[in-house]
Amino acid sequence: MAYSDKVVDHYNNPRNVGSLSKQDPNVGTGLVGAPECGDVMKLQVRVNPDTGVIDEAKFKTFGCGSAIASSSLATEWLKGKTVDEAMAIKNTDIVAELSLPPVKVHCSVLAEDAIKAAIADFKKKQAEQQS
């Protein structure tokens, strides 16, 4: 299979690989996918409590090159966005940016799910803190 230049670039130079502390109340963690399906993404965001803006995003992905590229791209896009703006990222944006073929669309869906799961986790933590 031929990969687009952008997928190859993200695979060779993945952005924001790593982990943030799950204990940090300002960090939301999303873990989606399943090992037996061949894709697992962990995506984390840290939200600045004063501004509501995502100031750090990290990922780790078990999956094909397109899955790695989708999550790497997602972390790039998340930084500097508000939580609401982050929720508006669509998998089709990722497909377009990385020129993913139809058979790899599920990688972008997983990345969108990971974003949503990370934000949901962050919101849950915030709600728990306030209560």
Next chain:
Amino acid sequence: MLKFPIYFDNQATTPVDPRVLDVMLPYFRERFGNAASRNHKYGWEAEEAVELARKQIAGLIGASPKEMIFTSGATESDNLAIKGTAHMYREKGDHIITAVTEHKAVLDSCKRLEKEGFRVTYLPVQKDGRIDLDRLRDSITDKTTLITIMAANNEIGVLQPIADIGAMATERGVLFHTDAVQAAGKIPFDVNTANVHLASLSAHKIYGPKGVGALYVRRRNPRVLLSPMIDGGGHERGMRSGTLNVPAIAGFGKAAELCRLEMTAESARTQQLRDRLNSRLHARLDELYINGSMEHRLPGNLNISFAYVEGESLLMGINDVAVSSGSACTSASLEPSYVLKALGTGDDLAHSSIRFGIGRFNTEEEVDYVADKLVSVVSKLREMSPLYEMVKEGVDLSKMEWQAH
């Protein structure tokens, strides 16, 4: 000097040996005759080449030349052996026994027969990839006409106990067909010592050309008969009509002869290279899982799962090395390898598997390059793998609740 991409996929196909090509070329040029032309020199030359090849191929497997039927390849040979005997012996019985790790040419031929009303038993394999002989014995009924079990598996290189199967089949009066495509030419394979009645062979797995294969059909003790699938001029004792592919057959013959003469030295060398690759990987990487028996295995084959790393991303990182993966992402079906699943390998490990097929033209320098490259790519991908991180933190992945998608 290394030449890229390094070819480590010799279970898929092999390059044509230059000595084989030299034998073939005259039959494309001046000796272009039809082997069935009985009344001129062109025909005689072609026939002579075919008969020499028949002898050379028979010599590789301990058969008589008259027992070799040329086909378009092993897929056709498997089809002809299975459907041809099923139809020929239908009066006698309607039951066939095979195994779940067989090549698709065998499994799909059996499935076709099931649609026609035949009954097929698909034997499971044990964790090491071999069938259980007791289970085979229990599966044989008085309606069983054929057992078809491969000699060596194309993905994991595991050798089946064909001599035991052959003895059992003979004792019970059942025919035994073996797909010997991966085994013949790589390890000793003799149709008499193994009591084989039909055997499929392919030229392109033994440094011969693509598009030609053979089916060994035993002529005595017992004499095996087949219903042909292709009707026509009655070539190949009426079992397979069609003008013979003379240049390819000549090359197949030479390839078989070279294997017969060089097998002992070559298999020792490819096994040594395989073991070197294996030990170099194990020395520097943890959590490697070998798929299938190491003891009963083709000399040049290694199939390893690199846990917590997905196969396609691994292939992307070693794109200057030609290998195969059992990962779903690399197949058309989007399902991980059915062979690995049959061993009880979890889907996660099947997704992480790489098949290395080391062959005649590989070198120690290539092995060292591939090992170094794999160590660096696997290490990098594990740094990026949430699964590896979780395991290192002490999480039991099997107890996690994953959301399948």
